[in-house]
Amino acid sequence: MSAEAAWHCEQALLRMFRCLDRGHIDALLNEFAPDGSWLRHGHLLQGHGGIRTAMEERSATLFVRHVVTNLIFDSLDDTQASATAQMVAYRFDNGAPVTPPARITAPFLLMSLTIRFIRAGAWRLSALEMRRDFEFVT
DSSP: OOOOHHHHHHHHHHHHHHHHHHHHHHHHHHHHEEEEEETTTEEEEHHHHHHHHHHSSSSTTTTEEEEEEEEEEEESSSSEEEEEEEEEEEOOOSSSSOOSSSOOOOOOOEEEEEEEEEEEEEEEEEEEEEEEEEEEOO
16 A cells, blocks of 8 residues: 555545535535545535536535544555545534634534545545434534
């Protein structure tokens, strides 16, 4: 297992969530393979078109942060990799633009991630599955 390849995969995943948090749809899509899939909130998003449609439906006033941790690679070779991780989401949306810090009483979700990466020039996500482990009650 190449430490350099693992680092590039990890960076692709972290960049994707940073782009999601910031609402940078084009940059988020760049972290996925063109035919990549994303199981998100129980819906399977297929390819850049499906992912873009879901991202454009998000509230313009949504303020969210995703914290990814416990990334472990199950397999990694020169062209593909698979890994698991956990992710905590913090969410705030009162219908108006927010000036941080947003005041919340608990995180939104804790999710388990299953990630597949493919190397096509750069490392990209080829599949991302997000499954809810905890939903926090406020």
